[in-house]
Amino acid sequence: MKKSDAKPMSPVQRLRDAPRCHAKAKSTGERCKAPAVNGWAVCRVHGAGGGAPRGKAHWNWKHGGRSLEAVEMRRLVNALARMVRDEGEAI
Numbered sequence: 722m723k724k725s726d727a728k729p730m731s732p733v734q735r736l737r738d739a740p741r742c743h744a745k746a747k748s749t750g751e752r753c754k755a756p757a758v759n760g761w762a763v764c765r766v767h768g769a770g771g772g773a774p775r776g777k778a779h780w781n782w783k784h785g786g787r788s789l790e791a792v793e794m795r796r797l798v799n800a801l802a803r804m805v806r807d808e809g810e811a812i
């Protein structure tokens with residue numbers, strides 16, 4: 722494999738060019754200005770990487786019957802059934 726001829730960026734420059742944290746201080750109203758973590762809009766002190774895992778990865782996952790997808794599917798089926806029922810009454 723041929724090595725790239727591109728000049729490697731200095732770590733300092735990479736941090737300077739990094740997208741900034743979106744968090745805002747309540748007291749001053751100013752932005753945090755720290756570099757945001759990859760894939761996040763905030764820096765490591767402002768909650769990047771935080772929160773519980775979603776779906777099956779969550780430790781309280783039992784059967785998925787109350788998962789967002791299952792509830793959404795039930796809503797859709799019920800709405801369709803309601804439409805069919807109301808349509809039947811109108812005729």
Ligand SMILES: [Zn+2]
Pocket residue numbers: 742743744753754755763764765766767
């Ligand atoms: Zn921040």
